[in-house]
Amino acid sequence: MVANPEDLKTAKTVGFKLDGEDVQAFEGETILQAAKRQGKEIPHLCYKDGYRPDGNCRACVVEIIKGERVLAPSCCRYPQEGMDVSSTSERARTSQKLVLELLLSDMPEQGKSPYNPHSELDYWAGKLEVWNPRFPGRGQPAPNFSHPAIAANLDACIQCTRCVRACREEQMNDVIGYAFRGHHAKIVFDQDDPMGESTCVACGECVQACPTGALMPSNSVGLVEPEKKVDSTCPYCGVGCLLTFNVRDNKILYVGGRDGDTNHSRLCVKGRFGFDYVHNPLRLTKPLIRKEGAAKTTELLDPQDIDQVFREATWEEALDFAASGLRKIRDEKGPRALAGFGSAKGSNEEAYLFQKLVRTGFGTNNVDHCTRLCHASSVAALLECIGSGAVSNPVEDVAKAEVVIVIGSNPTVNHPVAATWFKNAVRNGTKLIVMDPIRTEICRFAAYSLQFRPDTYVALLNAIMHAIVAEGLCNEEYIRKHTEGFEQLRDHLKDYDPDRMAPVCGIPAETIREVARLYATSKAAMILWGIGVSRHVHGTDNARCLISLALMTGQIGRPGTGLHPLRGQNNVQGASDVGLIPMVYPDYQPVGDAGVCTKFEKLWQTQLDPKPGLTVVEIIHAIHDGKLTGLYVEGENPAMSDPNQNHAREALAMLEHCVVQDIFLTETAGFADVILPASAFPEKTGTFTNTDRRVQLGRQAIDPPGDARQDWWIIPEIAWRMGLEWSYSGPKDVFDEMRQAMVSIAGITWDRLEREVSVIYPCEQEGDPGEPVIFVEDFPRKGGRGLFVPAAFSRANELPDDEYPFVFITGRQLEHWHTGSMTRHASVLDAIEPDPVVSIHPLDLEALGGKPGELISIESRRGKISAYARIDAGLQPGSLFMAFCYNEASANLITNEALDPYGKIPEFKFCAVKIAPGGKLSERIN
Numbered sequence: 039m040v041a042n043p044e045d046l047k048t049a050k051t052v053g054f055k056l057d058g059e060d061v062q063a064f065e066g067e068t069i070l071q072a073a074k075r076q077g078k079e080i081p082h083l084c085y086k087d088g089y090r091p092d093g094n095c096r097a098c099v100v101e102i103i104k105g106e107r108v109l110a111p112s113c114c115r116y117p118q119e120g121m122d123v124s125s126t127s128e129r130a131r132t133s134q135k136l137v138l139e140l141l142l143s144d145m146p147e148q149g150k151s152p153y154n155p156h157s158e159l160d161y162w163a164g165k166l167e168v169w170n171p172r173f174p175g176r177g178q179p180a181p182n183f184s185h186p187a188i189a190a191n192l193d194a195c196i197q198c199t200r201c202v203r204a205c206r207e208e209q210m211n212d213v214i215g216y217a218f219r220g221h222h223a224k225i226v227f228d229q230d231d232p233m234g235e236s237t238c239v240a241c242g243e244c245v246q247a248c249p250t251g252a253l254m255p256s257n258s259v260g261l262v263e264p265e266k267k268v269d270s271t272c273p274y275c276g277v278g279c280l281l282t283f284n285v286r287d288n289k290i291l292y293v294g295g296r297d298g299d300t301n302h303s304r305l306c307v308k309g310r311f312g313f314d315y316v317h318n319p320l321r322l323t324k325p326l327i328r329k330e331g332a333a334k335t336t337e338l339l340d341p342q343d344i345d346q347v348f349r350e351a352t353w354e355e356a357l358d359f360a361a362s363g364l365r366k367i368r369d370e371k372g373p374r375a376l377a378g379f380g381s382a383k384g385s386n387e388e389a390y391l392f393q394k395l396v397r398t399g400f401g402t403n404n405v406d407h408c409t410r411l412c413h414a415s416s417v418a419a420l421l422e423c424i425g426s427g428a429v430s431n432p433v434e435d436v437a438k439a440e441v442v443i444v445i446g447s448n449p450t451v452n453h454p455v456a457a458t459w460f461k462n463a464v465r466n467g468t469k470l471i472v473m474d475p476i477r478t479e480i481c482r483f484a485a486y487s488l489q490f491r492p493d494t495y496v497a498l499l500n501a502i503m504h505a506i507v508a509e510g511l512c513n514e515e516y517i518r519k520h521t522e523g524f525e526q527l528r529d530h531l532k533d534y535d536p537d538r539m540a541p542v543c544g545i546p547a548e549t550i551r552e553v554a555r556l557y558a559t560s561k562a563a564m565i566l567w568g569i570g571v572s573r574h575v576h577g578t579d580n581a582r583c584l585i586s587l588a589l590m591t592g593q594i595g596r597p598g599t600g601l602h603p604l605r606g607q608n609n610v611q612g613a614s615d616v617g618l619i620p621m622v623y624p625d626y627q628p629v630g631d632a633g634v635c636t637k638f639e640k641l642w643q644t645q646l647d648p649k650p651g652l653t654v655v656e657i658i659h660a661i662h663d664g665k666l667t668g669l670y671v672e673g674e675n676p677a678m679s680d681p682n683q684n685h686a687r688e689a690l691a692m693l694e695h696c697v698v699q700d701i702f703l704t705e706t707a708g709f710a711d712v713i714l715p716a717s718a719f720p721e722k723t724g725t726f727t728n729t730d731r732r733v734q735l736g737r738q739a740i741d742p743p744g745d746a747r748q749d750w751w752i753i754p755e756i757a758w759r760m761g762l763e764w765s766y767s768g769p770k771d772v773f774d775e776m777r778q779a780m781v782s783i784a785g786i787t788w789d790r791l792e793r794e795v796s797v798i799y800p801c802e803q804e805g806d807p808g809e810p811v812i813f814v815e816d817f818p819r820k821g822g823r824g825l826f827v828p829a830a831f832s833r834a835n836e837l838p839d840d841e842y843p844f845v846f847i848t849g850r851q852l853e854h855w856h857t858g859s860m861t862r863h864a865s866v867l868d869a870i871e872p873d874p875v876v877s878i879h880p881l882d883l884e885a886l887g888g889k890p891g892e893l894i895s896i897e898s899r900r901g902k903i904s905a906y907a908r909i910d911a912g913l914q915p916g917s918l919f920m921a922f923c924y925n926e927a928s929a930n931l932i933t934n935e936a937l938d939p940y941g942k943i944p945e946f947k948f949c950a951v952k953i954a955p956g957g958k959l960s961e962r963i964n
């Protein structure tokens with residue numbers, strides 16, 4: 039199928055007649071596609087745009103008059119020059135109607151599919167006036183409601199297999215199948231299991247594909263007619279999928295995937311079924327002020343006890359109180375006694391305003407956000423080695439790569455829609471190499487799955503590079519033209535012979551060499567990495583190795599060839615771009631540079647602190663040291679997401695003045711002096727930048743609940759009260775100012791964002807198309823060359839020993855978002871994963887005398903928790919894995935706050951623990 043309209047302009051055409059009219063089909067188009075493009079309707083059910091045509095339902099038959107005189111399914115028949123085709127001849131119509139009649143006779147309410155008001159079957163039946171089927175039904179499987187997200191109404195199934203293709207060929211989850219023969223043929227999940235017991239990951243692609251409502255969202259909202267449809271994006275991960283909110287009575291009824299480069303209508307379980315957190319009764323709806331005498335302790339506040347600690351206030355009072363507390367500290371102790379944590383969940387405009395408030399209103403650069411806990415070390419290495427922290431190519435480029443390395447990333451869980459592109463690429467011949475201490479789900483698609491010892495990643499990568507040098511596979515010309523420092527790297531690599539490193543990292547030397555050859559000799563290779571790379575004391579070294587690998591082989595700067603750190607939060611790219619970072623202003627312009635400082639002083643008409651500010655973890659230390667006493671937290675939850683929680687919570691409790699702006703009474707909000715109830719994603723409009731550097735509009739679909747206000751309104755209210763004279767009429771105004779501050783997006787206009795689905799930066803001049811692939815000619819460093827920075831292998835800060843023999847790795851689960859504040863308040867997601875689980879190797883659990891589903895306790899030098907054991911043979915014996923979303927078993931009570939010296943990222947991915955059977959689960963507090 040010729041999908042891209044740009045390609046169509048140059049595609050060859052085929053002339054044929056359709057229902058008496060001359061039609062030009064593009065080469066590769068079927069009769070049905072050509073007809074659709076002409077606005078001509080031919081009934082069809084098993085065909086869906088974008089999916090492989092299957093031709094099984096025969097609802098789309100047309101009569102080929104000139105030529106063979108046959109009935110042919112138009113969805114998989116290609117027109118030929120001079121062909122005469124009728125979709126409405128008596129013969130064609132009789133056949134189409136008979137198909138529809140037979141299918142309708144199988145429906146639970148004869149003649150109608152009752153589950154979906156937008157049933158395509160009913161639509162075509164109406165069009166062709168097929169009302170009362172004459173045949174008895176064939177006897178359908180019973181409906182099944184075992185899945186929290188999806189109702190399997192298989193009594194309305196027409197066996198068109200769109201769901202099978204959705205599941206196996208699009209998302210490639212391989213859960214839905216078509217089984218049995220003849221009369222008994224039916225759709226099955228895994229081995230004909232109830233859907234809720236199958237391995238279904240609830241991406242909902244099948245629901246979106248189903249033409250009858252046989253697969254529907256489990257709640258009945260799908261039956262309600264929406265009042266409006268609002269095109270927006272997904273608020274969860276950095277993939278930034280496009281979606282449409284279907285809204286009625288200020289409620290999001292359901293969500294559909296929207297077509298565009300980012301996701302081609304695909305979504306994952308969170309993006310499709312994870313939205314009712316916005317309607318959760320626990321949402322904050324009134325400003326709250328801490329009651330006098332309500333002491334701060336390190337205990338978490340249960341929302342049930344909120345009245346004992348907080349009282350309601352008007353906005354006026356709450357804003358005055360919030361700002362006066364900050365002002366007092368600024369004036370009495372100096373600006374550096376204040377800090378702000380901004381949000382990567384908010385828009386670019388909110389993040390820009392927030393950093394501007396801290397820099398110009400507080401008067402300090404102490405502004406940071408979760409990037410510090412995330413990819414900061416990747417960014418540090420990228421800035422150092424190639425002069426830019428941005429990805430070189432979009433994720434979709436994996437389709438153009440011969441080899442794809444995915445390292446320290448669990449994409450089917452954390453970037454599920456991106457993972458579908460990886461899987462699709464493998465199907466089309468791309469070789470996937472996965473490197474991760476855990477054998478994750480994506481490994482079943484991998485040509486090589488290197489399950490190295492946790493934390494030995496620099497040893498492994500240096501060995502791969504050693505092999506490339508030893509076998510003469512470096513790209514000498516690229517090295518000469520585009521890089522510097524190669525000799526030092528080559529010398530440094532001498533110590534990393536694969537034979538020597540094999541026992542260190544646990545990967546055979548021959549495998550290391552094979553992977554080295556495969557990557558170095560491929561025509562196009564991409565490396566995509568996650569925070570398994572960045573979240574270590576040597577995170578920056580890890581990323582330096584990846585960059586060196588790409589530079590020495592010239593695998594950068596072409597389509598399908600480059601480096602892509604998969605960004606985590608939906609707007610962590612944007613929040614970093616607009617300067618929510620203590621050492622850089624918008625567009626990564628260094629705080630310490632006098633010229634840059636003058637430029638921003640002029641733009642913001644103020645005096646700026648020339649000293650870079652403190653990072654997230656340093657801010658926590660500064661509070662402990664008594665140097666920092668006032669904090670404004672907008673859309674972050676450090677009481678759960680920071681490492682070594684006891685230490686972090688102590689700091690929050692020590693603050694003299696703490697302002698929290700969130701949508702829920704988070705664990706952090708419990709430490710606040712004043713809480714400002716903010717807007718959730720669907721309640722506001724703004725721009726968001728995804729992992730590919732695509733700027734996209736999130737559009738307001740509903741109003742905030744109660745007295746909650748939009749974040750972009752709250753931040754300026756604080757600014758005025760800090761003495762700043764701001765006047766922004768809305769996010770568009772803020773965006774226009776951002777364009778003055780940031781060359782990278784100067785060419786993007788708000789109008790264009792409204793018109794186009796997304797615009798990729800750099801886009802420096804209005805009208806520029808934007809650059810999906812960068813570093814084509816050179817790198818934005820002095821001299822334009824990429825720099826090799828050798829990295830020596832060292833071990834984690836805290837290694838297992840006799841007392842604490844297990845390695846504790848933390849990360850995420852598919853259904854939950856970080857600290858759980860959104861997803862544990864989303865009914866479907868919470869129903870799928872309600873309780874804290876810790877994954878453990880089956881042999882380790884057996885040795886412990888425990889069983890799956892039983893509690894085990896986990897203890898480090900810093901804290902102790904209990905969680906339910908879940909076996910996972912993908913783990914290496916001696917290691918555990920846990921998500922950090924459960925306040926009744928907070929993984930960050932265990933983790934180590936030791937920092938990477940360059941990126942200042944804590945070592946979330948590795949610490950030593952001991953385990954024991956049993957234990958007691960703390961109480962979940964919200």
Ligand SMILES: Nc1nc2c(c(=O)[nH]1)N[C@H]1C(S)=C(S)[C@@H](COP(=O)(O)OP(=O)(O)OC[C@H]3O[C@@H](n4cnc5c(=O)[nH]c(N)nc54)[C@H](O)[C@@H]3O)O[C@H]1N2
Pocket residue numbers: 275276412413445446447448449451452453473474475476478491492493494495567568569570571605606607847848849850851852853854855856857947
């Ligand atoms: N469902 C869901 N999706 C999310 C999020 C979420 O909370 N929930 N959060 C988003 C955010 S902000 C981020 S940053 C991303 C994170 O996405 P990922 O980077 O995929 O995150 P993790 O699962 O934390 O860690 C990735 C992998 O690192 C591996 N790892 C552990 N130690 C090492 C090591 O020493 N070396 C290497 N190479 N790998 C190691 C782990 O085994 C794990 O498979 O996900 C985003 N997407």
Ligand SMILES: Nc1nc2c(c(=O)[nH]1)N[C@H]1C(S)=C(S)[C@@H](COP(=O)(O)OP(=O)(O)OC[C@H]3O[C@@H](n4cnc5c(=O)[nH]c(N)nc54)[C@H](O)[C@@H]3O)O[C@H]1N2
Pocket residue numbers: 381383384408409411412413569606607672673674675676678679680681699700701702704716717718719749848849850855856857858859860922929930933946
């Ligand atoms: N042990 C361990 N710890 C980790 C990690 C790990 O892998 N292991 N990963 C780290 C990483 S990569 C990251 S990115 C951090 C994430 O750490 P955080 O950013 O602290 O985590 P979130 O839960 O995403 O917090 C976002 C907060 O914003 C609120 N919110 C959502 N939407 C809005 C909005 O529109 N407006 C406002 N005002 N608030 C909103 C939510 O309710 C929530 O409280 O965690 C880090 N911590």
Ligand SMILES: [Mo]
Pocket residue numbers: 408411412413606607
């Ligand atoms: Mo992250």
